[in-house]
Amino acid sequence: MVNHKLGRLFSVGFISFCFCLGMSIGIIIRFGQIQRSNAATTPAENLPFPFAIPENQEVPGDTITIKAVGDVIPGTNFPNYRLPKFRDELIPKSVRGYLQGADILFGNFESSLTTYPYSSKDMSQGQIFAFRSPPSYAQLFADVGFDVFNLANNHAMDFGPLGFRDTVKNLNAVGIETLGHKNQILYSQANNIPVAMIGFTTYNMYNSVHDLAAAKALVLEAKNNANIVIVSMQAGAEGTGALHIKDETEFFYGENRGNSMQFARTMIDTGADLVIGHGPHVPRAIEIYKGKLIAYSLGNFLGYKTLSTAAETGYSMILEAKLNSQGDLVGGKIIPVHLDRQGIPRIDQRFRTVGLLRYLNKKAFPENQVKINKKGEIVVMNTK
Template identity: 35%
Template sequence: MFRLLLTLTIWAGHSLTCLSASLTIALTGDIMMGTTYPTPRLPRRDGKYLFRDTRDILRQADLAVGNLEGTLCDKGETRKEGKANNYAFRTPTSYAWWLKDAGYDFVSMANNHSFDFGIEGVISTEHALRQQGIAFAGIAGRSETAVVMRQGVRIGLCALGHNSYTVSHLDLKKVGKLLKQLRQQCDIIIVSFHGGAEGTAQSHVPNGMEGFLGERRGALRQLAHHCIDHGADVVYGHGPHVVRGIEVYKGRFIAYSLGNFCTPFGISLQGVSGYAPIVAVTIDHKGRFQKGRIYSFIQSYGAGPRKQDGKRFLVAHQMKALSETDFPHSDAWIDLHGNIGLIRYTRRSLTTI
């Protein structure tokens, strides 16, 4: 849904000159639609109803983005066999169709489950996504960035993780260099990162480095600001398995974690772990945040994200509270219905739009 109030003119291949253009991006967290390892745990009708309640929102956006937590493969052995906390996700390759049908245009592979079934699982995942026309990025040396076109606009996507096989966000110098290269060929840049400590006690964004199970999981405030300082327009995260707050920094939108979105098996969905938002962000032709909305969905075991009577704005309320606590000086506000706007400062007054 690309909205133009004036004529859009393209110069030098991809430079936007129309000041009235806007682009809407739908952001979601972790996706693991089901697994056949070690025993089959798959949704009914082979996943047909997973995205039943969210499909319209994702399809209406100009670009829908998520984090593919695991592999798309039909066979293979995991390197995690016999290890404690053995979480290995092997989703059938046929399920790539449900991602396409749901409205996804891009998924991140930069997470701690992309190599659950080795390089064979990575290759299988890439092939399944390509067959459905879904872009992907995040594996070092293979798919570090992606570029998609929407209505003549070149959108660059960069996916970052903390594992050795991902494009690591622990190396800020490399991240800055990668974004600089992407900026030279794109109008808009979106960064997805997987990081942060995990669990229901990790809803707040701390200052400094986060760790989990002996791993360095990123200094995420510093990372997000660094990305924007080096050319990113939208930055969003996942990894803690809970939602976190949002902020607007230098006119650009940041969501620090969107939690679990479609993870019907293998991941706890109790309490806040079951919160499954879609955050739709509208930006202008220069990538500046204009407005947004948090759509509240709740997961339950064996099903995808669902609307629930009496909880229409529950996730939005959680993200509003976290944002106000963790980012009190942000230029963003969230109302009780999940709408996100900008605070405008003038010499005489403070207004909201």
């Protein structure tokens, strides 16, 4: 059984979206209570892996465990039908076992859970994608144990404001909160520690990584009301050519995708305790900056017949981070995952993502690289 202790969640702020010729809607994020599933999953200690997840050790009461995965697209039925016969196939039981043991389980959801028939995108143009998944798939993610999905990304509005509203409604109906709405701070209790979460991306309809002043104001407000502040950011170029993180503005097909390093470090400087990156569709380096963990990109986690799995786009992970009540990193690990040809995640006993991250860390931060041992465990040292 999933061992979640995520308490009552509150969302702050008014959501506004502009669509097409001035069309707009507003959604008030409701107060909500997460309803946990009793669905059985395979115990982690029985899984075929060189180390048990979670480890057989008592976790101090003043810490929380966050597990996070990258981009999630559970197939699409638009513009053609690319869905599995059974939805449970999308996340195998062997992977679900490693998602257990978190106080907060988080992912970046890049589809729409709606039946709305009209996409907001012009599909006649090349390299334009719109994803729509059945609303019933929300239950799959509740069964797996997800608590929060980020929606501040370039696919959440694939079916416009109505499709977006359906996605929020369908996730909320199964107890999954959504993150990234304009001016929103999502508050929760994890292991009796107050936690705040804020989502950012490169578009002004959401909280934007380009507006540092507004981003800092949100983080300051969150820090005044919670012990731990977690920031999600979708930023950076995409693909295997975007593996390496640099302190510079990135562009993708002419679009300004922000300076991930500048943004993440500024959020830490302002009071954030953990920054989780998405968007490049490949893993990127991780950094411990002033005692706080920055994961610049977790890569793809699920992309059934939608996302490329060639080369490093098939490298994935479950990031585990243990934080104390002050938000400092006290432990963590990289649980390596690899996507098969259909885009379904599998636990990777070859540890390819661990090897890739060790290489990327050395290239990005040669003087202060995060140490990851061969088991994927993050070696935490005092970097303050």
